[in-house]
Amino acid sequence: MANKKVIVGLSGGVDSSVAAYLLIQQGYDVEAMFMQNWHDTTGTLHGDCPWKDDLTIAKLVAKQLNIPFHFIDLSADYRKKVVDYMFSEYEKGRTPNPDVLCNREIKFDAFLKACEDLGADYVATGHYCRKDSIMVNGVETHRLLAGSDPNKDQSYFLCQLSQKQLSKALFPIGHLLKPEVRDIAKQLNLPTADKKDSQGICFVGKVDLPVFLQQQLKAKKGDIIELPKDYKPTSSVIARRNDEAISSLGEDNANLRLLRFARNDGNGDGLTQLALPYSFSPTNGKVIGQHNGAHFYTVGQRKGLGIGGHIESLFVVGIDVESNLVYVGEGHEHAALNRPALFIKNNETHWIRPNLQMNADDERDYLVRIRYRQPLQKAKLICRTEGIYIVFDEPQRGITPGQFAAWYDGEELVGSGVING
RNA sequence: UGACCUAUGGUGUAAUGGUAGCACAACAGAUUUUGGUUCUGUUUGUCUAGGUUCGAAUCCUGGUAGGUCAA
Numbered sequence: 001m002a003n004k005k006v007i008v009g010l011s012g013g014v015d016s017s018v019a020a021y022l023l024i025q026q027g028y029d030v031e032a033m034f035m036q037n038w039h040d041t042t043g044t045l046h047g048d049c050p051w052k053d054d055l056t057i058a059k060l061v062a063k064q065l066n067i068p069f070h071f072i073d074l075s076a077d078y079r080k081k082v083v084d085y086m087f088s089e090y091e092k093g094r095t096p097n098p099d100v101l102c103n104r105e106i107k108f109d110a111f112l113k114a115c116e117d118l119g120a121d122y123v124a125t126g127h128y129c130r131k132d133s134i135m136v137n138g139v140e141t142h143r144l145l146a147g148s149d150p151n152k153d154q155s156y157f158l159c160q161l162s163q164k165q166l167s168k169a170l171f172p173i174g175h176l177l178k179p180e181v182r183d184i185a186k187q188l189n190l191p192t193a194d195k196k197d198s199q200g201i202c203f204v205g206k207v208d209l210p211v212f213l214q215q216q217l218k219a220k221k222g223d224i225i226e227l228p229k230d231y232k233p234t235s236s237v238i239a240r241r242n243d244e245a246i247s248s249l250g251e252d253n254a255n256l257r258l259l260r261f262a263r264n265d266g267n268g269d270g271l272t273q274l275a276l277p278y279s280f281s282p283t284n285g286k287v288i289g290q291h292n293g294a295h296f297y298t299v300g301q302r303k304g305l306g307i308g309g310h311i312e313s314l315f316v317v318g319i320d321v322e323s324n325l326v327y328v329g330e331g332h333e334h335a336a337l338n339r340p341a342l343f344i345k346n347n348e349t350h351w352i353r354p355n356l357q358m359n360a361d362d363e364r365d366y367l368v369r370i371r372y373r374q375p376l377q378k379a380k381l382i383c384r385t386e387g388i389y390i391v392f393d394e395p396q397r398g399i400t401p402g403q404f405a406a407w408y409d410g411e412e413l414v415g416s417g418v419i420n421g
Numbered sequence: 422u423g424a425c426c427u428a429u430g431g432u433g434u435a436a437u438g439g440u441a442g443c444a445c446a447a448c449a450g451a452u453u454u455u456g457g458u459u460c461u462g463u464u465u466g467u468c469u470a471g472g473u474u475c476g477a478a479u480c481c482u483g484g485u486a487g488g489u490c491a492a
Binding site: 198199302308312372 | 432444446453455459
């Protein structure tokens with residue numbers, strides 16, 4: 001029986017190098033392919049062109065491991081599927097996650113197809129996550145599992161993959177800890193052994209985001225409005241709640257009491273209200289400075305406002321690209337920065353496990369994260385025809401439209417969706 | 422234009438006449454394959470001109486600027 005053929009996406013980093021080595025050990029027929037997705041240096045810090053170094057190193061690794069090496073230029077796809085999406089999201093005042101898209105559209109789509117054209121059965125990457133397969137009603141079903149290194153788990157970035165994509169994916173280092181991967185690379189004396197971990201947008205590199213975005217989005221001066229410390233969210237059940245009434249409902253958790261209250265809300269739209277982003281108006285606060293364009297900011301952001309004189313740091317609590325306003329609040333605990341719930345539109349939800357997909361009026365408890373490396377949060381998912389509401393046990397700081405919420409059952413990533421608000 | 426008050430880094434503030442400190446911002450490094458968060462570190466100041474004093478941010482005088490009350 002011929003060995004299964006795997007093509008590794010060799011990036012020039014340690015993780016994919018070790019992944020390639022492990023696949024060889026496992027007896028696969030291994031080849032390597034380096035993908036170039038970006039060659040523009042506009043807005044790049046240090047202005048150099050790191051991908052050339054990466055390519056050289058990737059070639060060295062392939063040579064040392066004695067595997068065939070391929071090169072592919074996917075920058076046209078990358079620009080269309082990832083960079084254009086970034087710009088359009090920022091333009092709408094949302095904060096996109098390019099790396100999630102990069103995995104869905106490039107590594108496990110365009111790149112995968114190129115590998116299949118070369119006769120590959122699988123594509124492998126150096127992601128810190130794991131995969132296994134179970135039978136569900138006689139159908140083989142793949143599960144996406146967190147990487148064993150709790151510090152490096154990258155399953156979040158793969159939260160938009162489909163069963164089909166997963167069926168072709170291998171993650172050879174997902175069961176290892178980062179130091180173990182480094183050790184293997186050192187023992188093999190791989191040129192990547194001591195290479196620093198990459199950072200920044202996966203192929204673009206570390207950029208000065210405002211500069212990068214200004215290629216497409218015009219700078220436009222506007223007001224920064226500070227909401228007072230005693231700000232109370234308006235136009236939501238939160239404002240209308242009567243604390244005594246809620247506490248008498250008998251739930252021991254404040255957010256779940258809110259949820260009970262929302263459900264009993266006379267207007268029948270309590271849940272919607274609970275998950276609604278706070279809507280701010282200039283009359284809620286006062287102008288304390290100027291910014292260069294509301295779409296360059298993101299909810300939860302602390303740096304880059306350039307306004308001092310406060311006891312605690314200012315955080316962006318909301319942006320309004322229509323009126324070009326940035327709303328800020330002082331301190332982590334500011335009421336406007338913390339919310340009990342969020343909403344994901346029906347057509348922006350994605351289930352890695354189709355058989356676990358929720359239907360209208362289903363409710364389920366999951367562990368949720370709303371950004372990379374955030375500790376998993378207990379939450380209740382409530383499905384309605386319009387989409388999924390996620391009500392957290394604890395209020396969440398910096399719920400950011402455009403980012404992905406990913407829900408887990410233990411270590412398995414079950415589904416994800418774009419945070420609508 | 423009459424009286425009174427104030428003037429300290431980029432911002433907000435602290436210092437019985439005795440080494441100008443804190444917070445925020447900014448910058449740098451660490452962490453992080455998104456945005457961003459978090460941690461560590463660094464830089465920057467007594468409005469101006471005189472005077473009193475061993476010694477002035479502090480006391481005195483003039484100037485300048487801002488504010489409050491006065492029509």
